[in-house]
Amino acid sequence: MKLLKLRLNNFKGIRSFELDANGKSVNIYGDNATGKTTLADAFMWLLFDKDSQNRKDFQIKTLGADGRVLHGLDHEVEAVLAISNGKEITLKKIFREKWTKKRGSATAEFTGHTVDYFIDGVPVQKKEFDAKIAEIADEQIFRLLTDPKYFNEVLHWSDRRQLLLEVCGDVSDEEVIASNKDLEALKNILGNRTIEQHRKVIQARKSEINRELEKIPVRIDETERGLPKIDDITNPKELPNDIVKLREELRKKQEELAQVRAGGQVANLTKQLREVEGRLIEEKNRIAGELTEKVDTKRQEIWVIENIISKVKAEIDHCELKARSTKVEIENLEKKMEKLRADWHKINEQQFEFEQSETCPTCGQALPAEQLETAREKALAEFNLQKAEKLEAISHDGKELAARKTDLETQLEEIFQERDQLTTKLPELEQKKATLQDELQVLQESLKQIEPSPTYIDLQKQHEELEEKIRKVHADTSAAVAEIQKEINNIMADIASLEQAAARVEARENGLKRIEELKTEERRLAEEYEKLEKQTFLTEEFIRTKVRLLEDRINSKFKLARFKLFEVQVNGAVVERCDTTFSGVPYSNLNNGARINIGLDIINTLAEHFGFAPVVFIDNAESVTDILPTNGQQIRLIVSEKDKKLRVEVL
Numbered sequence: 001m002k003l004l005k006l007r008l009n010n011f012k013g014i015r016s017f018e019l020d021a022n023g024k025s026v027n028i029y030g031d032n033a034t035g036k037t038t039l040a041d042a043f044m045w046l047l048f049d050k051d052s053q054n055r056k057d058f059q060i061k062t063l064g065a066d067g068r069v070l071h072g073l074d075h076e077v078e079a080v081l082a083i084s085n086g087k088e089i090t091l092k093k094i095f096r097e098k099w100t101k102k103r104g105s106a107t108a109e110f111t112g113h114t115v116d117y118f119i120d121g122v123p124v125q126k127k128e129f130d131a132k133i134a135e136i137a138d139e140q141i142f143r144l145l146t147d148p149k150y151f152n153e154v155l156h157w158s159d160r161r162q163l164l165l166e167v168c169g170d171v172s173d174e175e176v177i178a179s180n181k182d183l184e185a186l187k188n189i190l191g192n193r194t195i196e197q198h199r200k201v202i203q204a205r206k207s208e209i210n211r212e213l214e215k216i217p218v219r220i221d222e223t224e225r226g227l228p229k230i231d232d233i234t235n236p237k238e239l240p241n242d243i244v245k246l247r248e249e250l251r252k253k254q255e256e257l258a259q260v261r262a263g264g265q266v267a268n269l270t271k272q273l274r275e276v277e278g279r280l281i282e283e284k285n286r287i288a289g290e291l292t293e294k295v296d297t298k299r300q301e302i303w304v305i306e307n308i309i310s311k312v313k314a315e316i317d318h319c320e321l322k323a324r325s326t327k328v329e330i331e332n333l334e335k336k337m338e339k340l341r342a343d344w345h346k347i348n349e350q351q352f353e354f355e356q357s358e359t360c361p362t363c364g365q366a367l368p369a370e371q372l373e374t375a376r377e378k379a380l381a382e383f384n385l386q387k388a389e390k391l392e393a394i395s396h397d398g399k400e401l402a403a404r405k406t407d408l409e410t411q412l413e414e415i416f417q418e419r420d421q422l423t424t425k426l427p428e429l430e431q432k433k434a435t436l437q438d439e440l441q442v443l444q445e446s447l448k449q450i451e452p453s454p455t456y457i458d459l460q461k462q463h464e465e466l467e468e469k470i471r472k473v474h475a476d477t478s479a480a481v482a483e484i485q486k487e488i489n490n491i492m493a494d495i496a497s498l499e500q501a502a503a504r505v506e507a508r509e510n511g512l513k514r515i516e517e518l519k520t521e522e523r524r525l526a527e528e529y530e531k532l533e534k535q536t537f538l539t540e541e542f543i544r545t546k547v548r549l550l551e552d553r554i555n556s557k558f559k560l561a562r563f564k565l566f567e568v569q570v571n572g573a574v575v576e577r578c579d580t581t582f583s584g585v586p587y588s589n590l591n592n593g594a595r596i597n598i599g600l601d602i603i604n605t606l607a608e609h610f611g612f613a614p615v616v617f618i619d620n621a622e623s624v625t626d627i628l629p630t631n632g633q634q635i636r637l638i639v640s641e642k643d644k645k646l647r648v649e650v651l
Helices: 036-048 126-136 139-146 157-168 173-179 186-190 195-225 236-261 264-348 369-448 454-555 592-610
Strands: 002-011 014-020 026-030 075-082 088-100 109-119 122-124 562-568 574-582 616-618 634-639 647-650
Touching: 002 036, 014 036, 026 036, 036 075, 036 088, 036 139, 036 616, 036 634, 088 126, 109 126, 122 126, 139 592, 139 616, 157 454, 157 562, 157 574, 157 592, 173 186, 173 454, 186 195, 186 454, 195 454, 236 454, 264 369, 264 454, 454 562, 574 592, 592 616
Parallel strands: 026 634, 616 634
Antiparallel strands: 002 014, 002 075, 026 647, 075 088, 088 109, 109 122, 562 574
16 A cells, blocks of 8 residues: 555644655654654544544644634544555545534634545445545554554554564474473373463372372371370280170160060060050050041031131122112212103203394395295194104103113112121021031140040050069069179170270271371372473473474564563563564664664565555664665654754655
8 A cells, every 4th residue: 555645734733734645765864852753643644533642632733822722723633545456545634613602692612523525535324435545444553554663652552462473383283292292291191281271280280289288198187186095905816706605695685674574474474465555556546546536527517607607708798798789879860860850851941043034145135024924834843843852852762761760760769678688697607617617616726635545444454464473573683683783784785895996996097097098198299299390390391392483484584573472480480471572772772773673674574474564664864774664665864953844755
């Protein structure tokens, strides 16, 4: 793309200026504040509504000597561009003030701004204008290729880095591994993961191992402090055998006790006692079952009467509703009848009125008297007929309403009779319900304290007699039972003591086993951590190798600029970055001339990549003794103290 012409009118202090570059590079000389940078601002504003510093909010208007805005001026920028295949396009924007005269006011007031857009002299909307600019070039790409400082001073380092990788191409993992034989082991280690993914896996696993390793000494210490002491146990290994022997001895003593207790008479009496107890339970359940059945029956009777009461109440409510509805209908009929009576009297009181012109409307002569009388009689007959028909219709409607009212009054009386009958029936039903509830209360109280039947009393007596017989038999064997029970208790105490000792031995063995397991786990984790450290070194070596390959590839694309895309930290970690250097000096430490040439070098490479070389604006070009050539046209803005007005030199 070439800039053929650029014209400014009242733009940022430049009242009128036209640059006729004709697609060639030019030097523009001017003292400070003569408007050199304004040319770049105007060109960028024309295309993207921003100045050369990428600011959208900047002062476009021309200011007076007092620093105030000069109102009433149109601020205009126009450019003629050669875009492709020699095709030319003219773009123009006019920034105007908007003055509005309000109703009732003699003077107009400033109410804002408008912007007019033109393509090849044809007025267009902003949307169409922006679409045309987008066809020519993307704004980001355009700024990259137009401003030598944009790449290094406006773009974020991550965006610079991404752009370089896009332009020069990344280095694949396979290429990196193939370039360094020490990295061959990574092929089997990585699997389907990328280096970055595997580094995250390694870091996560190392963190997890560190957490586990921190916990293990604490767990070992807790386990050691929880180990039971067994110094008082003389022979721990024989404890299981000693417990088995005591259990066998206990079994024999328990059989001996059972034989003493289970004499033949005691067993028989105990059997009879259990049979009587079973019959007692059956009798009690029978009595309770009969009472429960009566309670359920009584509840059913109450439920039936409650349903009847609810139905009667609902019917009473229905009668009340019908009565109210009927009354309302009767009242409405009475109102209608009253209105009919009033209408009847009103019509009945109407008098015949007749007005007839005595002159013929056609010829203007007086009409005969007999003709006038005939017309009057005909009108009177018609009046009387209509009046009679209306009175007859009202009388007919009144009779129908009266008949309907009589029917409704009869219905209302029947409704009241039905309501009264139901109302009279309700207290009887309520009383019946109360009686049933009292009967239910009595039955429920009976359930709480069941009255024993004669059969139950007889069985209780048999139960007491059998218990007395069993007590007498036991009295004869109580001494022998007591002695055997004492021996059994001693054996059980010895077993409990040995089992507690065995439990302490087992707990100590389990604790020691757990300690050994924790130590084994600690050694395993340490070995795994060491392997991960080796893998970490390999991945870092991979990144260092990739750094060299990638930086060499990218730097080979540029004549002057060099890029540092990674930084190796003290701990060996590699951090991404994107620093521009020239002869080893960081961009931030370069003088202005070197920065400009570095920027032009970058523009050349980017222009080749994007296949687009627009005009390049070089501000402060006087600081560069040997400006690097570019594929795109150069507009060099040069500070010249002697040039108090802009002076153009076409190269």
